[in-house]
Amino acid sequence: MDRARGVIRAARHGLWYLLTARDSRVPWPRDRLRLVKWLVRVVVVLVTAILSPVAMITVNNAHPHVSPGLVLTLALAQVLPLPLVVRYPLLGWRIGFLAALFEPLARVSDMWGSWPWDPVQIPVFAVAFVVLGLRRGRAVLWWMWALMLVPLFLHVHTMDNRLGGTVLLTVVAALLDLVGGRLRAQRALVAETERTELEKARRAVLEEKARIARELHDVVAHHMSLIAVQAETARYRRDDVSAGAAEEFESISAQARSALTEMRRLLGVLRGGEAAMRAPQPALSDLDGLVAGLRRAGVRVELATVGLDRELPSPVQVCVYRVVQEALSNATRHAPGAPVTASVTVADGHVALRVRNGPGASVTTGGAGHGLIGMRERVALLGGDLTAGRDPDGGFTVAATLPTASPSLV
Template identity: 50%
Template sequence: MNRQPIAVALRALRHTLLGRDAPPSRRLLARWPRLDRYATPVGLLATLGLFLITLTVESEWGLSTPIALLFAAMTVAPLLALPRRPLLAWRLTVLALLICTFNAPADQAWPWTPPLALGSIAVLAVVVARVDRPVLLWVVAISTVPVLTLVDPDNRVPVLLLLGALAIVGDLLRRNRLSRHALAAQTEQSEREQERRAVLEERTRIAREMHDVVAHHMSLIAVQAETAPYRLTDVPAPAAAEFVAIAASARDALTDMRRLLGVLRSESSGPQTAPQPDLADLDAMVDAARRAGLPVTLDAGPVDDGQVPAPVGLAAYRIVQEGLANAARHAVGAAVRVTVRAGHSGLEVRVENSPADARPTADGGPGHGLTGMRERATSLGGTFTAGPLPDGGYAVAAELPYDAEGGDR
């Protein structure tokens, strides 16, 4: 004997009588906010009207005032609980149908007052549309108990047919609502998947273009710089050192680019395991710039270990790096001074160059160096300024706070 249906039925019965209520649904007038604001006061007024009508009818039945007040309260209590607790409202309704009939006049065709009868139908209509099918079957079965025991035999069949119709319609409405929610969720998931695929395809395209164009040219620069001292005769020692510096810079750029290409091509890249540069790497970067022929002076004060957060140190390194690149590109022959000062609340970074000795050569148009530096500073909650100096030079300056909130942003 298969006991699984019996266990399911018993769990549904326990849930029907004592289980948690159905989750509240969206308000009926949520689409019309102007009308929705009046829903609660209008509902309370309607409930008060039903209470007074019930009290009047029961007074005409000859009930005492305390009993009439009790029965009227039991009539309207399910309606007050219905919007948020439909299953509780149904339980109160069944209790009211069983209790509020003991003193009904014998000549009445129905054992309940009109407000109680109509309210019980409304409560049942809401409940059957909100609970799952096993609980719905128990709700309908228990709702037939007052009908079979208290309703006149001539009126039982129409009431039972009404209960069955409410159960069928409620189940269809619930299944339709669940289907619409499932379809909406599936549509949203499909849209997110399409967006993710479009982003991945665009990242792959960018990675392919960078690999085919930029990486190719950087490789050529590195190879030419390394072989130039062997292909040329009587190369001075300073020029040979510059070739070595150019080759090293090209190799470093290729390494960074390969890491970036790996991130772009990966759908979900994990945390970067390669060490990121920080303030401790400024000396090496400045030395490489000097070997490449750029006269650079570094003025960096002492920095306590752990004083500067890693995001701030990385941002400072990248700002100095971009500042040196801009000076070498746009201010040929100019002296460059890099100043890094660590204060109590933030890090001050400044890169300035003297007037250029020669006009820069065309480099393919304006870039995004200043934009990138400004974005790095503002993402940490800092400030960034850039502009010409009175003597004809140029300077960029950034203030990067240490606070964790800026780092998180």
Template identity: 50%
Template sequence: MAQPDNPVRVALYDLRRLLVGPDVPPRPATTRRRWHGWRSYLVPFAVLALVGLTAAAAQYLEENRGLADGYTVALGLGATVPVALAVRWPLWAWRLAYPLLFLGVVRAGPDEPWPWNPVQILGYLVVLVVLGTRVETGLALWAGAATLLPVYLFVAERANAHGVTVLVIGALLLADQIRRRRLSQRALAEQAERSELEQARRAVLEERTRIARELHDVVAHHMSMIAVRAETAPYRLDAVPEPARAEFTAIAGAAREALTDMRRLLGVLRSESADPETAPQPGLPDVPALVEAARRAGMTVTLEVDVPAEPPASVGLAAYRIVQEALANAARHAAGAEVRATIRGAAGALEVRVANDRGDGPTTAGGGRAGHGHGLTGMRERAVSLGGTFTAGPTDDGGYAVVAVLPCDGEDGTA
């Protein structure tokens, strides 16, 4: 409900909130955590103090007013229970303590300087101060004005009533200053946190821009040179055989495809608000073409695909990238080896296995003995991100195998 603009309506709105409105929200988690370490010590001490004050108030009422035990206990609890409630529910604590200002004057003797017992006076002042530190100024003013009503009704000495008025006003002013200081500190902390987050975001964006610049200036430049040299090589060489011409054409096509992927990556790196990639991503149906390209590059690759149904797009993309990286590793680390790629689907999962024999190169397909790249790490991250598993290691015949199991039933919430 929006707060009205008219001053009279604002005052009435604050009064209604004080009497029947919802209590103030709990303190921020940071404030609660600040006292968490002391809670185990403060709570028992506070409980003992409240029990002692309740007994003291009951004894005072019994000795000075001759009230029955039940009534003295009720008034004693009424003087201390609101103090305990004020920690979490200051409005409800005040609503409980205020009516007791009228009930607590029963049988007040002429020898008593105040018509309330000392514990009730102290407890009510605590509740009033706590309320002033937690609610808006308008609600605190209404609570203070309401407090003065029983004071001027039941306090015989006007000088004492005027002194209580000054005391209430001073307590509310102090509480309001505490509230404003707390709000100011909280606003400063939030502003500092926003500034830190903005600085971190700017640092990340600057680092991404630097990486994009390096990729563009170094990698993209060399890939462009490879594409150009591969396309012009048949014209610069004499009597180029047709297989070699086709190989140069394949190299140029692969380089330009890599440049296209590089441009997409650079666009994402340079702008954190870049539109999501809408270009079609490769999937399981594109694996045969990938294997065929590896064969044209001179690799001996066999492919076996036994998938009853088309897997989700994310699973198909992961399978394609794992096969792609595994074939690249085999070509780089096990030259001349025979590579076997197997993709099977069963029991709600897709199993991707790429293995090679011992090759002519110095290491195996995954670079397990000498490689220091990110191929295995990338394959493992793709599998784990879908809730699957990934293993890689040497085989008994001296080769190397990578195996990824990717769930296809969507239980992980991704596939």
């Protein structure tokens, strides 16, 4: 029952669109826009120039006793839809349909062999059939088919010609219906794929932010716990703690534990059920092991480090390690067989890292960019900057600079 109502509603809307809707201009194709515009315009001008004399001759022969003004009007009714139907197919079809419906009524001779459409009108109806049928859906297409049968049965008096015209229109409409259905299915698939990709990108960003928040939570929780423990045990570890100082230590401990509890309440949901996050976080000293693992896998990678003996905050070490890890992973995935160089330098209160790979031995399809998004998020959270881009020789470079003691850590 609901399906029948839907069909009736679609049919009603299709007829209403053909008869009363305001025509909308067909957009030009995006690819090679200028060439397509000029090509279509040249074709339309040539076809109009060729068929205009045909229309004048046809109308003059069919109406030999009417005034030249009426002949010109009837000819314009046939020619005018030609330049309109390309960009305004509904308007062009309406004018052509009215001309096909009423112009034969005034004919003296039947010069086209009981065929209801003049040669000038055939390209108009063909273009309108294709454009409107494919763009506006099944209901509009079959209403056009039904309305086009009206002049056929009104002005053609032999059953054979009526049957031939009906079969021709039906075959064309059925083919367009089939093609239109395939195109609509493809458009729906493309739209669904785009929505899926957007959702994947959004989810990847959220997951990366959650992972960064979890790691920062682990580091901050560790230091907040140390503050609370040191403040609580200060009176027992030192003999020179006065009563006033003991109260200050108790206040510090209480505030530290309160802040720790609030932070765990806000971020604890991000830690749910992931045992891997309980493992020790990587540090800059683990970079050698990372590179060694890649070498064992056959990757040609070189690592240069300067100043890693300096003490750096844990979040900075984790960030540098993860960025280098992700950049090396991208290099091995998107440029297999290419040599990779990595460098990490600690100097002047900043950490500078750079990972570059040469052009790969084979061309691989680029990813969605989630890794780069995650790296930028990591570096930005610590007050740094990251750049990534392709080199002139076909290689790829990732470079980042971040402070050794970012404002978020002091």
